[in-house]
Amino acid sequence: MYQWDAREYRDSSSNQKRWALELLARLELQGGERVLDIGCGDGEITAAIARMAPRGFALGIDSSEDMVELASRQYPPDRCPNLGFLLKDAREIDFTGEFDAVFSSACLHWVKDHQPVLSGVRRCLKPGGRVLLQMGGRGNAATVLAAMEEVLRLPRWAGHFEGFDFPYGFYGPEEYRPWLESRGFRVLRLELVPREMRHHGGSDFAAWLRTTWLPYTQRVPESLRESFIAEVVAAHARVKPPEADGSVRFDMVRLEVDALKGD
Numbered sequence: 001m002y003q004w005d006a007r008e009y010r011d012s013s014s015n016q017k018r019w020a021l022e023l024l025a026r027l028e029l030q031g032g033e034r035v036l037d038i039g040c041g042d043g044e045i046t047a048a049i050a051r052m053a054p055r056g057f058a059l060g061i062d063s064s065e066d067m068v069e070l071a072s073r074q075y076p077p078d079r080c081p082n083l084g085f086l087l088k089d090a091r092e093i094d095f096t097g098e099f100d101a102v103f104s105s106a107c108l109h110w111v112k113d114h115q116p117v118l119s120g121v122r123r124c125l126k127p128g129g130r131v132l133l134q135m136g137g138r139g140n141a142a143t144v145l146a147a148m149e150e151v152l153r154l155p156r157w158a159g160h161f162e163g164f165d166f167p168y169g170f171y172g173p174e175e176y177r178p179w180l181e182s183r184g185f186r187v188l189r190l191e192l193v194p195r196e197m198r199h200h201g202g203s204d205f206a207a208w209l210r211t212t213w214l215p216y217t218q219r220v221p222e223s224l225r226e227s228f229i230a231e232v233v234a235a236h237a238r239v240k241p242p243e244a245d246g247s248v249r250f251d252m253v254r255l256e257v258d259a260l261k262g263d
């Protein structure tokens, strides 16, 4: 398990929030739905769902205690009666026929085996319920991964990466379609979507690495972490130099899934 710092994530996740809100608009909620948000993080997006479903309910689940604690504190039930948060792993969704829609943004690439996730998603939806997911997909963040690989092989870091396995489930439609169809989902849209991410300078980029690239950064002892991150930023600048205004552009690839639960 990785240790998320919920406050740091909240303060450096404008790119992820923008993507989530764009995806959320596609749900076209009518106002009375019950929606499950998988990997809700600091709860900002789940709260947006709750505002779009004032007569319904939004439940955010997340496997990080720090995230759930911050989300619950920021959006307490007395102020947000149709919004709740629960500590729960995406692979252990155990609701039955309760939700009109399941939403997830920037979470599921943290899970390698999507079979238990999709079984839980199917079970928790009402017949005809909608599933709308966005996650890192095949080819995602290739320049960051190349820079990470270069640095972690250096003799001064290699010892911390013994037995290291690629941590993410970056899949494409070819893998995902059979997983959906074998569970009776009707696929409406399933595609890899290129997305640009921008960080304004090295310190912004370093903050992104520190807050979300945990499978790499948390391999390194805390006292050495900042120098590891600085080396990755420098290695990345060699692969992809910053632009004239100092900003760094990342070519991200998201797998987007839009499907309906069959009867």
Ligand SMILES: C[S@@+](CC[C@H](N)C(=O)[O-])C[C@H]1O[C@@H](n2cnc3c(N)ncnc32)[C@H](O)[C@@H]1O
Binding pocket: 004, 013, 016, 017, 020, 038, 039, 040, 041, 042, 045, 061, 062, 063, 064, 067, 088, 089, 090, 091, 104, 105, 106, 107, 110, 111, 212
């Ligand atoms: C990048 S954050 C995205 C948060 C939020 N969806 C957003 O768009 O801002 C990824 C979240 O996924 C959660 N996560 C990772 N693996 C998970 C799992 N197996 N089950 C539930 N949540 C998970 C993390 O704890 C983290 O809060």
